[in-house]
Every structure is written in structure tokens, then in C-alpha cells.
Amino acid sequence: MDNYETEEQQVEAIKKWWSENFKMVVVLAVIGLGSIVGVQQWKQNKIIEAQTASVEYDHILQSVKDNKGEPINQQVNTMLTDYPDYPYAALSAMLEAKQLIDADKFSQAEEKYQWVIANAKAQNLQHISRVRLASLMAAQGKNEEALKILDVEQGSFKATYLEIKGDILVALKRTEEARSAYDQALQAYAAIGANAQILKVKRNDLGNS
Numbered sequence: 001m002d003n004y005e006t007e008e009q010q011v012e013a014i015k016k017w018w019s020e021n022f023k024m025v026v027v028l029a030v031i032g033l034g035s036i037v038g039v040q041q042w043k044q045n046k047i048i049e050a051q052t053a054s055v056e057y058d059h060i061l062q063s064v065k066d067n068k069g070e071p072i073n074q075q076v077n078t079m080l081t082d083y084p085d086y087p088y089a090a091l092s093a094m095l096e097a098k099q100l101i102d103a104d105k106f107s108q109a110e111e112k113y114q115w116v117i118a119n120a121k122a123q124n125l126q127h128i129s130r131v132r133l134a135s136l137m138a139a140q141g142k143n144e145e146a147l148k149i150l151d152v153e154q155g156s157f158k159a160t161y162l163e164i165k166g167d168i169l170v171a172l173k174r175t176e177e178a179r180s181a182y183d184q185a186l187q188a189y190a191a192i193g194a195n196a197q198i199l200k201v202k203r204n205d206l207g208n209s
Contacts, residue, residue, distance in 0.1 A: 050086060053079070057088035064095055071103075072096055080115065090120035094129060106140055127157040131164060138168050159188035163199055170206070179206050
């Protein structure tokens with residue numbers, strides 16, 4: 001897909017922003033608490049918690065990098081249980097989903113993407129997981145279910161959603177609807193100045209109505 005690199009850049013941007021700004025986020029949250037007793041201790045605990053989550057995520061990344069066929073399920077489950085409010089939990093679930101797909105464990109991968117969609121605080125991570133979930137389901141022939149997954153507010157991922165929707169409609173032989181989805185996707189990509197050469201080829205293959 002043309003947008004895959006963009007998705008990865010979105011993930012990296014979220015990781016970088018959180019790393020640079022989590023202390024500020026915690027401080028702002030503390031300000032909102034006003035004069036509650038123990039605010040300073042709470043703030044310190046949250047900073048330590050965020051730092052610990054970051055370290056645990058680094059361990060998971062290293063495990064994936066040094067992959068010798070060992071699953072990261074236990075590490076990821078710890079992240080989801082202990083640090084669900086931090087982006088690292090969602091990023092860890094997405095990493096495991098990729099590992100599960102490589103192992104042909106599609107239903108388990110779907111569960112990880114669903115967790116991110118339901119729990120991630122960062123909307124971009126929700127969108128990326130929804131897009132990947134829809135693509136995974138479509139690859140298994142679950143086209144109607146995949147279309148339902150995409151039927152949400154699309155935000156800055158409009159072009160991506162529309163392109164995948166078009167792909168699914170092609171698989172369902174709903175050619176006219178696919179043309180429309182591809183045309184709208186091309187317009188959305190053009191609006192953000194994104195490269196859409198592969199999409200143009202797919203659209204040309206459908207011809208005109």
C-alpha cells in the first residue's frame with residue numbers, strides 16, 4: 001500500500017512526541033487536580049510509571065529485534081495490564097499482532113488490533129490498527145466484516161480508509177462502488193500531497209463506467 005510508510009511514520013511520531021512530552025502531560029494533569037492531597041507524590045509516581053513503561057517497551061522492541069522464534073506474548077500482556085493508558089501498550093500490542101500474523105495466528109492478531117482500537121488514547125494508533133485489522137480480515141475473505149470495521153470517522157486517515165475500502169469492494173466484485181472509493185481516495189491523497197501511484201494503477205485497471 002502507498003500509505004504504509006506513512007503509517008510507520010505516524011507510529012514513530014507518536015513515540016517521539018510521547019518520549020519528549022510525557023512529563024509535561026503529567027504536570028498538566030496535576031494542575032487540573034488542584035489542591036488534592038498527595039499531588040506531588042501522585043505526579044512523581046506517574047513520571048516513574050511512564051519511565052518504566054518506556055523501558056518495558058524498549059525490552060519488547062529488543063526481543064523482536066533479536067527474535068529467535070520466541071513469542072512476546074507474556075511481555076505484551078504485562079504492558080496491557082500494567083500500563084494500558086500509555087502509548088507503549090498499544091504499540092506493543094501492534095508489534096505482537098505482526099508477530100502473530102507471521103505465525104498465521106490471525107484470530108489472535110485480530111484480538112490485539114481490537115484491543116488497540118478499544119483502548120489506545122492516541123487516535124492515530126486506533127486508526128492504524130483499524131486499517132491493519134480491516135486488511136487482515138479482507139485477506140482472510142472476511143470482506144463484509146472488513147467493510148464494517150472501516151465504517152467510522154476517518155479523520156486524517158481518510159485516503160487510507162477509502163483505498164482499502166476500494167480494494168475490498170473489488171474483491172466483492174462491486175466495481176462501480178470500488179471506482180467511487182478509489183476516486184475519493186485519490187482526491188484525499190492529492191489534498192495532502194501524498195504519492196498514490198499504486199492506487200492510480202488500481203483505479204485505471206477498473207476502467208470507466
